[in-house]
Amino acid sequence: MAHKVHPKIFRIAETADWLSRWFERAAYPEALREDYLIRSYITKKLKEASVESVEIERFAGKILVIINTSRPGLLIGRGGSGIEELRAALVKILATDKMSRYQTMPDSRKREIRLEIREIKNPWNSASLTAQWVVQQIEKRMPHRKVMKQAIGKVMANKEIEGVRVEVSGRLGGVDIARRERLSMGRLPLQTLRARIDYALREAKTKYGMIGVKVWMYKGEKFD
Incomplete structure (x- = not known):
């Protein structure tokens, strides 16, 4: 019998790249759940903003969330207010989730969430x-x-x-x-x-x- 393979997973490292780019040795399940919560909220909250994909990169003290969209103006808002509201909402979601590390982690060790908006022309x-x-x-x-x-x-x-x-x-x-x-x-x-x-x-x-x-x-x- 034939086995169906996801076209993008089939081509990882050839023509496609991972949407999550980070490495965690001890807290991998927690980091994976945080990625899931971030993506789920963005795709549901910004349903009208034509979001193509959400990429997540992790660095020391920082979580970079890259949102690819064809309607960046609707997402950014007037004076960048939409970005600030979205960032605050993501911090609140991670802080209130029972399995997230944000509840028990001291403020000095909590990673800053940064948002980057990339426009899709066509x-x-x-x-x-x-x-x-x-x-x-x-x-x-x-x-x-x-x-x-x-x-x-x-x-x-x-x-x-x-x-x-x-x-x-x-x-x-x-x-x-x-x-x-x-x-x-x-x-x-x-x-x-x-x-x-x-x-x-x-x-x-x-x-x-x-x-x-x-x-x-x-x-x-x-x-x-």
Whole structure:
């Protein structure tokens, strides 16, 4: 039987990089949970800000949170007020979590949380943002086939994209039996390790249940 492998994990150190870049010897579970809490809060709180990904780096006395978004103005706010509110909220979440080290750690040893905002110029060059758009349209009760065709057309309008696939699964159109539908255009060499494959999985919440949305993008091959 075939075994499905996540396209990005399959290409770590080849064409993709880790979203968490740090090393912890003694407190690895606590640091991993802190990453989970930070990502969960940002993706839920900033749902309308078109956040593609959240990268986390840890240094001595500092946690750097890098937010990649196509709408940085909505996130930053007037005079940077949005950044300060988000930083304060993250500190509060870590301080109130029972498994976090922030409760028992003295103030002198607590790491400072810094936020860095990176703008994504073209959201249709990102599988994550494309999947988010498809989810928003499905939740607005738009026909899924029409949404898939529109997404593929907008993605393939970019010169750097050589292939794309969009797949939706669930009770499409409110039918009783769940099914899966996919549309693709161009090349998508998933078995080539040097192929730069961007992949995203999102879920749309409808009154009939959850609709899964997957997007693959092929951005050419990487040569050293």
